[in-house]
Amino acid sequence: MPKRLQKDLEKIKKQILSLGAMAEERIRMAIKAIETWDAGLAEEIIRRDYEIDEREIEVEEECLKILALHQPVAVDLRFLIAVIKINSELERIGDEAVNIAHRVENISKRRKLELSFDFSVMAEKAATMLRLSLDALVNLDLALAFKVLTLDDEVDLMHREIYDRIKEVMSQNPDYVGYLINLYTTSRHLERVGDHSTNIAEEVIYLIEGEIIRHGAKLEALQAGEPGAK
Amino acid sequence: MEAKAQVDLDTTETIYHPKRGEGGTILDIERFCLWYGHAQALFNNTLNIERGLVTALIGPSGCGKSTLLRSLNRMNDLIAGLSVSGRIVFEGKNIYDLDLDVIGLRKRMGMVFQKPNPFPMSIADNVTYPLKVDHVTDRRVLEETREQALKSAALWDEVKDRLKDNALGLSGGQQQRLCIARAIAADPDFLLMDEPCSALDPLATTKIEDLITELRGRYTIIIVTHNMQQAARVSDNTAFLYLGRLIEYGETNDVFTRPKLKQTEDYITGRFG
Secondary structure, X not given: OOHHHHHHHHHHHHHHHHHXXXXXXXXXXXXXXXXXXXXXXXXXXXXXXXXXXXXHHHHHHHHHXXXXXXXXXXXXXXXXXXXXXXXXXXXXXXXXXXXXXXXXXXXXXXXXXXXXXXXXXXXXXXXXXXXXXXHHHHHOOHHHHHHHHHHHHHHHHHHHHHXXXXXXXXXXXXXXXXXXXXXXXXXXXXXXXXXXXXXXXXXXXXXXXXXXXXXXXXXXXXHHOOHHHO | OOOOEOOOOOOOOOXXXXXOOOOOEEXXXXXXXXXXXXXXXXXXXXXXXXXXXXXXXXXXXXXXXXXXXXXXXXXXXXXXXXXXXXXXXXXXXXXXXXXXXXXXXXXXXXXXXXXXXXXXXXXXXXHHXXXXXXXXXXXXXXXXXXXXXXXXXXXXXXXOOXXXXXXHHOOHHHHHHHHHHHHHHOOOOEEEXXXXXXXXXXXXXXXXXXXXXXXXOOEEEEEEOOOHHHHHHHOOEXXXXXXXXXXXXXXXXXXXXXXXXXXXXXXXXXXXX
């Protein structure tokens, strides 16, 4: 393998992992902001989003440079394509953290409703999905990538439960419609973090297997042959 | 990375996943072996060439890809001490049968070499040379064939006003397209190309590659190339040879995105070879 390509691929791997760590940190901050309704923390998340945006552009430019200079094929090509797509997912996860921060800012301005909505389990699960999808990328671990897909169903279910609960509370507390919509949207953003993490896991599966499993295509066949998926 | 199968050259079977053409198979290579004296250069190569498709032969230097290509029109016959076993079946007949008309076979297989080799004569005469060898004298047939062959080789517009000029005055890329035109003029079934672009600049290379794409379907094209990107761009199927063995023969898109064998992946990604 040309040394230059090897060096460039190693560099890009470090860059994408660093961006992944940054996105994970922002989600953790957002979760903390939900738990504490800390407007200051929310403001920090919003203010620092540019850092993720800049990193995303750096990674994309580096990928384009490698494609143009080395015209990689096979596993190297799959790696670069996966990185380009994961890069975009990580940036979107950063945006979800910002969206949650906006919801926290809105909610923290109002008197808290004496009804508990515990996002902690759902938030923890979404953050775990992100961490596992990044671990799957680092270790090229197929079983772990499949595990992320399973966890997404659990997060979706929790989001539906929160929706039902909020609908119920809304009918009893018409003064709090705006507040409750903010809570619902928070749940929606956490659910989207799960979706983006799923997309990352799907890209890892593509990188390892060379099979595109998005939209359910070939997923069952792959899972059938993958013990970790059962 | 995923554990890809390693190849034990003595025991492992070739992996096959080629694209099948609508025209079916045109050439069956069956357990073909070749020796230069005592040195074996090809080991039990078995593959079907699909009619009308472009097949690329790739592999490190000395892997036998040019030897295999030259075996198809029996150009290796001229090498002293050469022996073969196995069969190469074209139209139901083994081309190594003793009673085969070798000249007739070579007429069916136009050959284009690494270095353009126009004859030292006019552009027009170069193209019609195969017809003249066949004693075609009808001027109208010669002119029509000449124009048609030059158009097919995407050279007509560049040379139509100087057909009487010496072919050696053309640029390298034009000379190579002239050689393709000369091959086409003989109305072959195959175009065998041995590194046809390695002596050309990127622009001339692009023209040859475009031409290969244009000629695909009308001719069965087999191309030997060291340029991985070229194999990926122009071919339908790719055969990867290593140390005289056919390792993997598959649809080009798959070979270059998700090859089945580690050896193939290592070679095309430049990790060895």
